[in-house]
Every structure is written in C-alpha cells, then in structure tokens.
Amino acid sequence: xxxxxxxxxxxxxxxxxxxxxxxxxxxxxxxxxxxxxxxxxxxxxxxxxxxxxxxxxxxxxxxxxxxxxxxxxxxxxxxxxxxxxxxxxxxxxxxxxxxxxxxxxxxxxxxxxxxxxxxxxxxxxxxxxxxxxxxxxxxxxxxxxxxxxxxxxxxxxxxxxxxxxxxxxxxxxxxxxxxxxxxxxxxxxxxxxxxxxxxxxxxxxxxxxxxxxxxxxxxxxxxxxxxxxxxxxxxxxxxxxxxxxxxxxxxxxxxxxxxxxxxxxxxxxxxxxxxxxxxxxxxxxxxxxxxxxxxxxxxxxxxxxxxxxxxxxxxxxxxxxxxxxxxxxxxxxxxxxxxxxxxxxxxxxxxxxxxxxxxxxxxxxxxxxxxxxxxxxxxxxxxxxxxxxxxxxxxxxxxxxxxxxxxxxxxxxxxxxxxxxxxxxxxxxxxxxxxxxxxxxxxxxxxxxxxxxxxxxxxxxxxxxxxxxxxxxxxxxxxxxxxxxxxxxxxxxxxxxxxxxxxxxxxxxxxxxxxxxxxxxxxxxxxxxxxx
RNA sequence: GGGCCCAUAGCUCAGCUGGUAGAGCAACUGACUUUUAAUCAGUAGGUCACAGGUUCGAAUCCUGUUGGGCUCACCA
Numbered sequence: 001x002x003x004x005x006x007x008x009x010x011x012x013x014x015x016x017x018x019x020x021x022x023x024x025x026x027x028x029x030x031x032x033x034x035x036x037x038x039x040x041x042x043x044x045x046x047x048x049x050x051x052x053x054x055x056x057x058x059x060x061x062x063x064x065x066x067x068x069x070x071x072x073x074x075x076x077x078x079x080x081x082x083x084x085x086x087x088x089x090x091x092x093x094x095x096x097x098x099x100x101x102x103x104x105x106x107x108x109x110x111x112x113x114x115x116x117x118x119x120x121x122x123x124x125x126x127x128x129x130x131x132x133x134x135x136x137x138x139x140x141x142x143x144x145x146x147x148x149x150x151x152x153x154x155x156x157x158x159x160x161x162x163x164x165x166x167x168x169x170x171x172x173x174x175x176x177x178x179x180x181x182x183x184x185x186x187x188x189x190x191x192x193x194x195x196x197x198x199x200x201x202x203x204x205x206x207x208x209x210x211x212x213x214x215x216x217x218x219x220x221x222x223x224x225x226x227x228x229x230x231x232x233x234x235x236x237x238x239x240x241x242x243x244x245x246x247x248x249x250x251x252x253x254x255x256x257x258x259x260x261x262x263x264x265x266x267x268x269x270x271x272x273x274x275x276x277x278x279x280x281x282x283x284x285x286x287x288x289x290x291x292x293x294x295x296x297x298x299x300x301x302x303x304x305x306x307x308x309x310x311x312x313x314x315x316x317x318x319x320x321x322x323x324x325x326x327x328x329x330x331x332x333x334x335x336x337x338x339x340x341x342x343x344x345x346x347x348x349x350x351x352x353x354x355x356x357x358x359x360x361x362x363x364x365x366x367x368x369x370x371x372x373x374x375x376x377x378x379x380x381x382x383x384x385x386x387x388x389x390x391x392x393x394x395x396x397x398x399x400x401x402x403x404x405x406x407x408x409x410x411x412x413x414x415x416x417x418x419x420x421x422x423x424x425x426x427x428x429x430x431x432x433x434x435x436x437x438x439x440x441x442x443x444x445x446x447x448x449x450x451x452x453x454x455x456x457x458x459x460x461x462x463x464x465x466x467x468x469x470x471x472x473x474x475x476x477x478x479x480x481x482x483x484x485x486x487x488x489x490x491x492x493x494x495x496x497x498x499x500x501x502x503x504x505x506x507x508x509x510x511x512x513x514x515x516x517x518x519x520x521x522x523x524x525x526x527x528x529x530x531x532x
Numbered sequence: 533g534g535g536c537c538c539a540u541a542g543c544u545c546a547g548c549u550g551g552u553a554g555a556g557c558a559a560c561u562g563a564c565u566u567u568u569a570a571u572c573a574g575u576a577g578g579u580c581a582c583a584g585g586u587u588c589g590a591a592u593c594c595u596g597u598u599g600g601g602c603u604c605a606c607c608a
Binding site: 015049087090093094180181182183184185240243259260261262263264265267285287288290296322325326328329330331332336337340341343344347348351366384387388391392472475476478479482490491492493494495497498509510511 | 535536537538539543544545546547548556557566567568569570600601602603604605606607608
C-alpha cells in the first residue's frame with residue numbers, strides 16, 4: 001500500500017463527484033446542526049424492495065453510496081454508517097415468476113413479506129430468504145453496512161415516533177399526496193396502511209378517524225367491522241412515498257441516492273418529510289443503464305449485462321470503476337466494455353501510485369481508484385494487461401491457466417510473486433472470455449501440399465529437439481521449416497502455420513509458445529492440423 | 533405537453549470558481565526485421581450537438597433549438 005494522507009486543502013479542492021456529494025452533505029449538516037455538531041454517526045442509506053433479486057443496480061447504488069461515504073469521512077473525519085433497509089413489511093402484490101412452489105404463496109397475497117412462508121423452504125419467511133440473499137450479495141463485495149428489516153423497525157417501535165408525527169400532520173401529508181394521484185384513488189387513499197387483525201393482510205383502506213393525541217386510527221377491516229388501533233408497534237405501516245419520508249424521519253438519514261426514475265418520488269417524499277419537520281437527506285439521482293443500442297436495460301427484456309456476467313469476465317473492482325464513471329450520464333452497459341474497463345482499472349491503479357509517489361495529492365484524489373478503495377489502493381498489479389492476456393489465450397487456443405501463467409512468466413520474467421498473485425483472477429477471466437466469445441470464431445483450414453511438408457519438417461525438428469531446448473532453438477526450427485520450402489516471404493509460412501494449426505491468421509511468437517506449451521504439445525497440434 | 537438529467541476525438545471518459553482543447557484504448561507510420569502480438573519512437577484525429585447572449589475572452593455562465601434518457605394512474 002502506498003497510501004497518503006491528503007491535506008485539508010487537497011480535500012477541499014478535490015473535484016471528483018464523490019467529494020462534491022460529500023460537500024453537499026457537509027452543507028446540509030451545517031444547516032441542521034447550526035454550529036454545534038453532534039458526535040452521532042452520519043447516516044447513509046440505501047433501500048430495497050425485497051421481492052426483487054439483487055442486481056447490477058443494487059451493486060451500483062451501494063458502491064456509489066460507499067464512495068461518497070469514504071469521501072465524506074476523509075473530508076470531515078466524522079464517523080459514518082451505512083444502513084441497508086429492506087422494505088420487507090410491504091404486502092406481497094403478486095406471486096413472482098422465478099420461484100418454486102408458486103401455489104403455496106397464493107393464500108398469502110397482500111400479507112407482509114415477513115409473514116409469507118418461504119417458497120424455497122430454507123428460511124422462516126419469503127422476506128427472510130430474500131434478505132439473506134441480499135446480505136450474501138453485499139458481503140461478497142465486502143461492503144460495510146448495517147442491515148435493517150423494515151418489519152423489525154416497525155415492530156420494535158423504532159418507527160413509532162415517525163408514525164405518531166405522521167398523524168399529527170396527517171392533513172398536510174394528504175394535501176401533499178392527493179394532487180399527485182388519480183381521481184379514483186383519492187377517495188380511498190391513505191398514507192397509513194393498517195395490517196388486518198383478522199386476515200393479516202396489508203389493507204389499502206381510508207382512515208375513518210384519526211386521533212393524533214392517542215396515536216390511534218379507525219378503519220374498516222376486511223370483514224366490515226370497524227377497528228380502532230394504535231399506529232405503533234407494527235400494527236400499521238406507511239405507504240410508499242410516506243414510507244420513505246417516515247424512514248428518513250425515524251432514522252435521521254443524512255444521505256441517500258436513487259435512480260433517476262425515482263426523482264419525483266424523492267421530491268414528494270421530501271415535501272412530506274418537511275411537513276413532518278424533518279430535513280431531507282442529501283443525495284442525487286444517478287442515471288439508468290442502457291444496452292448497446294441505447295435501449296433501457298430491463299430485467300424483463302433481458303438485454304444488457306447482469307452482474308454475474310460481468311463478474312465472469314472481470315473483477316468487482318472493474319465493475320466499481322464502471323459505476324464510478326459518469327454516474328449522471330445514461331451509460332451503455334454491454335460486453336465490449338468489460339475488457340476495456342478491466343484494463344482501465346489497473347492503469348488507474350498504476351497512475352495512482354505514480355501520483356502518490358510524485359506527491360500530487362490533487363490528482364490522486366481525482367483518481368477513480370482512490371474512491372473505489374477509500375484511499376487504500378492495492379499496490380500489486382498484474383504483470384500484463386487483460387487485453388494482452390486475451391491475445392495470448394486466443395493465440396494459443398488454450399484455456400489452461402497453467403499454460404497462460406507460463407506465458408506470462410516468459411513475457412515478464414521479472415514479475416514479483418505479488419504481481420503474479422494479482423494475475424491469478426485475471427487468468428480465470430481471460431479463459432472465460434475466450435471460451436464464451438473467441439473460441440467459436442476460430443476456423444481451421446486444411447494445409448496445402450507445401451504447408452504439409454513444412455509442418456512435417458517442423459514436427460520432426462521438434463521431436464529431435466525434445467522438451468529441453470532453448471526458446472531460440474525452437475524459433476529457429478520454425479524458420480528452418482519454412483525456409484526449407486522456399487517461401488519467398490517467410491511471413492506466408494507463418495500465416496499458413498497459424499491458419500492451419502491455430503485456426504486464425506495471427507498467433508503467438510512461436511519460440512516462446514513452444515517453450516511454454518511444450519514441444520510434445522506442439523507436435524500434437526501439428527498432427528491435428530495435418531489430419532484436417 | 534410539463535418537469536428533471538445528459539450531449540467533448542472512432543470508443544470510454546477527463547477538463548466545470550471563464551484565459552489559445554486532454555488521457556487511455558482503437559487507427560496509422562517507423563524501429564527491432566526471426567512473422568504476428570508485445571515493446572519502443574512517432575503521426576493523425578474534435579467549428580467541445582446547434583444558434584444566440586453576457587464578456588477583452590465561453591467546452592466552461594445564461595437563453596433557445598435539436599437529439600437521447602427518465603418521469604407525470606397503480607405498484608415499488
């Protein structure tokens with residue numbers, strides 16, 4: 001690690017967007033605290049609908065929020081925390097398509113997800129199952145966060161204050177929300193959704209009476225009976241935008257970002273929060289992802305890239321880099337950018353260490369990798385780029401990590417153990433990429449008469465040389481084989497060799513390749529080519 | 533139609549408290565000539581979407597236009 005400690009001045013002038021966000025947050029706090037800062041942790045939040053599986057947007061949101069968090073910490077030195085809230089008290093609206101035992105969920109429609117049994121049979125509820133999956137997902141990337149179940153928050157009384165406050169300003173809240181919804185819905189709308197004491201379902205019914213002092217509401221239950229209930233302790237939950245405002249109020253959220261599709265919701269929730277006497281968190285709306293053709297990526301269309309696909313070909317760090325870049329711009333997310341982003345990541349790492357060594361703090365703070373790693377940038381870099389590795393894997397036509405590793409040793413004999421270690425994950429990515437995209441593009445042709453002779457010549461030479469010859473000897477053998485057939489331009493022979501043996505018109509430097517791949521292995525490849 | 537966001541080299545982006553356009557990759561040329569890749573050296577490539585305005589000076593600020601994305605019933 002070549003970390004450095006930026007000066008206050010460096011930090012103040014840092015312009016990378018996480019710093020801009022951090023500064024906006026500082027302003028918010030200054031306004032709020034009026035010169036007497038508390039020592040409470042500054043709270044960052046991300047929220048999830050628990051019915052959906054974690055996806056690339058989930059990663060992006062947590063990664064980006066974490067970048068702002070780290071920038072804020074560096075800027076202010078204040079303690080922070082990130083709360084990931086799962087909205088698991090929401091009613092089950094419909095049975096998802098992508099689960100087993102669908103029929104067992106039917107009777108539980110409209111119940112809070114924490115009250116719906118787990119169709120996978122592994123957890124105590126459907127919500128618990130999805131929450132566990134979310135946590136595994138986040139942990140896989142090493143995110144630092146505190147998980148909060150909305151159901152727990154309601155039931156434990158953590159939201160009670162917000163609920164009671166909501167009753168006090170009920171009329172204002174209604175006035176804010178009603179103009180934004182349809183005529184029909186207005187008649188029955190309520191920001192407060194009671195849970196039916198008889199059926200356990202989340203009810204979308206109007207409040208017949210409200211007693212802010214007592215903290216109670218009256219509504220009509222599904223059986224037609226009027227029920228009076230306290231709003232505390234999980235007897236009711238808040239609906240969507242009110243829920244967001246209530247959560248901000250109850251948790252004292254200081255920072256939250258959201259996709260731009262939620263811009264309007266944020267505005268409305270902010271109004272509600274202000275009506276309650278709260279101050280909306282800082283944050284911004286990041287843009288959605290597009291596919292190669294500029295179409296919006298949606299799970300139903302199946303276009304674009306999933307997070308699993310990205311991680312099959314490149315590291316989580318490279319994905320973080322992608323998330324760092326231009327968050328306000330709708331970005332195209334498709335396969336071609338993966339190798340590029342992977343290489344860019346390492347070149348930023350290299351540049352970062354150079355910037356630190358030169359004492360150029362401004363540049364270092366602008367460098368994406370500072371933000372990806374919160375200032376602790378790994379020092380060991382792989383000795384080759386991903387695109388070189390792809391060339392190698394493609395040229396050699398091998399998906400054996402051993403052979404690739406050998407190649408890299410040849411090319412970069414002075415690579416340290418740490419560098420070779422950093423190469424390891426990259427080898428797997430390259431092999432995947434080769435197998436999925438490059439392998440099928442190979443097309444072998446049969447050798448013509450002259451090429452056959454030359455190949456046989458080379459084959460015999462290799463057998464004679466055996467496994468222990470020098471790289472140069474192998475290289476010479478290849479040339480001799482070509483010269484013996486009187487190729488006027490030796491390049492022709494190489495092209496023929498590549499096309500018949502490797503199935504492409506370009507290939508690896510032969511001497512090095514044979515040394516690493518083994519003379520015997522090469523003989524085998526030649527035999528295969530001769531048999532075509 | 534209203535609101536919000538975006539528009540810089542082929543690609544991905546940087547440049548934003550206004551001061552003669554940058555990087556990486558791709559492309560091209562050359563060197564090594566025992567090919568290719570790599571490496572090294574170099575070249576080319578942009579009226580900063582368009583049009584106005586403010587200014588001594590605008591990619592940068594303002595207005596408008598065009599193009600793209602999101603959003604404006606319900607659900608989250």
